Amino acid sequence: MIQGLPAKLVGVHATSPPMIMNLRYEPSDPYVVHAAFTTDADSDESVEWIIGRDLLIDGLEGPAGEGDVRIWPTGEEGCRDLYILLNPPSGTALLKAPAHEFKAFMQETEAVVPRGAELGHSDFDRLLAHLLAER
Template structure:
């Protein structure tokens, strides 16, 4: 999908945004942004956070999401903040909604824990000691 990187009230830059979802990591959505310079930036977003952003303001800290006032049901904003920079993105609501529906067809909300291989997770945790 195409998002708009908001630079100012009057100027934005189109940015390609690719979302991916793996049922083995059911709480997470990976977002890859391809800037016009072909720089690739990846963020990990909570699936519930993205879904909550469709209904109202969600998140704090590094990721915040809310519906665009005055744009009806067409757009939402995502703020991604790091120590290096902050980006404000305007994204099409219908694309986010369709993507989330496809993830829920794979793993319904509330059923995520049944898709995690807890033995593998435990091995990973113990190996980090």
């Protein structure tokens, strides 16, 4: 399942271009959500992050995460935003997206693979092949 969400890069410039955050969830890799960030819907250039699904779900309710990825909601119920801080060694980006759209996507992932049932959906053969190919 794939969903594009509007996002904004916070704190860089007052006129930062709007971003699109394409979220992708694959039941065969049930513990993570792939997030690809781009500034143009027609662009093939994007930056992709792999973020733990539980981290995203927990971040909708309150501050979550340590290290490279931190997530927290702000605002009043019904008009909340979700902040995502990406902090790799190469730099930092703070993104803001509508929490209700994120929540709808995460609920869809839970309908496909309920939280706690991920182990039964994992494709261990594909994971092992991926790990061995990196050597």
